[in-house]
Amino acid sequence: MSWLPSLKTATPEEGYSLAIKMSRMAVKLTQPDDEIRKRLRADYANSADSLTMVSQVVATNFQTVAQANNYWSQS
Amino acid sequence: MSWLPSLKTATPEEGYSLAIKMSRMAVKLTQPDDEIRKRLRADYANSADSLTMVSQVVATNFQTVAQANNYWSQS
Amino acid sequence: MSWLPSLKTATPEEGYSLAIKMSRMAVKLTQPDDEIRKRLRADYANSADSLTMVSQVVATNFQTVAQANNYWSQS
Amino acid sequence: MSWLPSLKTATPEEGYSLAIKMSRMAVKLTQPDDEIRKRLRADYANSADSLTMVSQVVATNFQTVAQANNYWSQS
Amino acid sequence: MSWLPSLKTATPEEGYSLAIKMSRMAVKLTQPDDEIRKRLRADYANSADSLTMVSQVVATNFQTVAQANNYWSQS
Amino acid sequence: MSWLPSLKTATPEEGYSLAIKMSRMAVKLTQPDDEIRKRLRADYANSADSLTMVSQVVATNFQTVAQANNYWSQS
Incomplete structure (x- = not known):
């Protein structure tokens, strides 16, 4: 399943949580090593x-x- | 209750206060320790x-x- | 009276002055001590x-x- | 073939991958040396x-x- | 006369020059001392x-x- | 001839090249000395x-x- 199936969220707060997830994903995709x-x-x-x-x-x-x-x- | 029930505010000044709150919330969610x-x-x-x-x-x-x-x- | 009653200004130059005011206000609200x-x-x-x-x-x-x-x- | 034939993608996740590619391309075009x-x-x-x-x-x-x-x- | 009478320019290049002027003006208004x-x-x-x-x-x-x-x- | 006659380009890739050119031009106009x-x-x-x-x-x-x-x- 996609980590980003949609940009739609039910509420602003869920949207904010999604924005945090998106921010972290760029880091994870650039540095995939969990330990580092x-x-x-x-x-x-x-x-x-x-x-x-x-x-x-x-x-x-x-x-x-x-x-x-x-x-x-x-x- | 949600910390971000809506992006609507009555006035520009209240909107500015909300923008400050949003800015701080990303910090709080990344570093939840109040003391730190x-x-x-x-x-x-x-x-x-x-x-x-x-x-x-x-x-x-x-x-x-x-x-x-x-x-x-x-x- | 609000420090930000409206985002409307008569001219671009006044709008630029308002942008400066807004930029300083975030600093002031984060560090309210005038001396510092x-x-x-x-x-x-x-x-x-x-x-x-x-x-x-x-x-x-x-x-x-x-x-x-x-x-x-x-x- | 172009490295950027279109900004359209099928899904948000593919769009995010494209955004990563675009971010790296500016670096590559500024520093073309693979070793560096x-x-x-x-x-x-x-x-x-x-x-x-x-x-x-x-x-x-x-x-x-x-x-x-x-x-x-x-x- | 205003330093920013309008955001309209005849060409993109003139618009770019205006953007440079605007960028410098914030510096000038924050540090008005020419020598510094x-x-x-x-x-x-x-x-x-x-x-x-x-x-x-x-x-x-x-x-x-x-x-x-x-x-x-x-x- | 203008270095920025238009913002229109035939393709996204050409648009990206234009964005790089624009990014460098601000540097060039601020520091015109080629050697530096x-x-x-x-x-x-x-x-x-x-x-x-x-x-x-x-x-x-x-x-x-x-x-x-x-x-x-x-x-």
Whole structure:
């Protein structure tokens, strides 16, 4: 099954979770080694700037997801 | 209750506050430990570049929120 | 009164000023201490890269403001 | 044959793969030497921030691909 | 007279020049001292990464200008 | 003749090439000295992060070019 079957989500919060998943997938596809990624996690999870950079990627992906969902216009 | 029930806000200023909340949530979901985040805050809140990076994330999220609200077209 | 009552401005130049204001507000809301921000200003105002980063945030916010004003289509 | 014959893809996941390809192509066209790129890969694949930067580029390219596919609106 | 009377330009190349002007204006408004900016110029004009950062800001502003001109649709 | 007569290209690949050209032009207009740019090239072409930053600028410019070409909708 696809890790990204659709950009549609039921709610904005689910859309935000999808944006996080998308942000991590680029990292995983670039560095497929689970052990190395786990080690790197200790780096970025303890650096303010690294976390801000992660938040920037999520914000960019969330723009895409939100647009795909027409900004969940009924909510 | 969802932390992000909707992208709609009554005013641009509330939309800006939501953009800040969204920017912080990616950090919180990546580093859930409150103590570590508090410690990191001392780092980025005292660095000009770190604060500019935060402002960049907020600007990106605000684009999404503003679009969702049709730029608060009556205001 | 709100610091951001509307995204509408009379002219592109006023829109650019608003984009600068929005860029600074995220910093202010993250670091509310006036004294610390004044000290940090000495840092970023004397660093080429820091100023470029500020300009990036302004460019992002100006995209939002310009869109809200339909690019000031009569001007 | 073109490396980029079209921005259309059958699914979001294929679109994400295309976004990764586009992100790498700018690097390849700027540094065409395969040996040097292989050596550099060891650098960025072991740095949390480097991987986040890569993810940022992918997110930006995915915005373009998603728009080109009308966000795969049936899926 | 305004430094930004309009986002409309006759050609894409003029639009690109305007995007450069906009990118510099944020720097100028943040650091109004001509002497300091001249000194900083020696820094960023001799650093590859600094120049790439400048190019990023220009690209962002050019998005805005191009949209305002409907991508110069006749050209 | 203009270096940017139009944002229209026949194919996505040509559009990508144009995005690279646009990304380099901001550098050239900021640092017009050919010798210095050649020297700087040795820097960024051998740094993973520098190349990723270049790819980010290209991605941003490609967004503009793709939009101008309506994402090459027939292809």
